[in-house]
């Protein structure tokens with residue numbers, strides 16, 4: 242089902258106390274509203290407590306930033322989907338460009354992780370997006386479509402319906418440079434079209450597609466008002482309630 246979503250990706254930021262304070266401030270500041278969701282993508286060590294903080298607030302869900310593709314075993318330092326489920330986590334961010342780049346996660350591995358998340362009963366937030374070099378060379382649409390094809394498009398329709406997509410151009414992440422609303426709309430529309438080609442128009446129209454890359458209070462309204470942009474996956478601006486709450490507010494259609 243298609244929602245308006247503001248998802249925070251805290252990355253490797255906040256100690257335990259800071260993380261819980263931030264989660265409390267966001268939960269307290271979020272008014273329940275039909276069709277709108279807030280997701281907190283926290284470091285692993287905060288997850289269990291943040292799930293507790295969010296209990297009773299149906300608006301706010303909790304995401305892990307990564308998981309392992311296997312159910313269990315000798316994988317020192319890794320976290321399985323079953324472990325995340327056992328503490329009440331709802332979502333897992335899969336294939337963030339930082340994981341693709343710094344941890345060499347390939348499309349094939351991400352297809353496995355996506356399937357593991359779904360098999361474990363959680364929902365993937367699947368990230369895609371091109372580098373500046375690819376954008377400058379003009380084949381970003383083809384590149385992103387290929388990421389989707391190899392990461393997602395052999396899922397059954399039933400499974401695909403549980404996916405949230407986040408388009409995050411690498412050149413806009415943490416740089417202060419945001420894709421223009423037109424640039425975001427162009428590629429979100431292309432993403433929706435390629436979903437329609439595989440799963441049909443209904444599924445495509447019901448897929449939530451988020452934009453990520455330097456989303457902030459000053460640009461959220463304009464980005465989120467694009468017809469195919471269903472909200473944002475937010476890094477830096479999700480680390481403070483003062484900047485994340487206005488981004489959540491920007492999801493509500495203005496009267």
Ligand code: 13P
Nearest residue numbers: 250414415454455476477
């Ligand atoms: P920034 O909002 O800090 O650019 O990060 C975006 C991002 O990577 C979210 O996953």
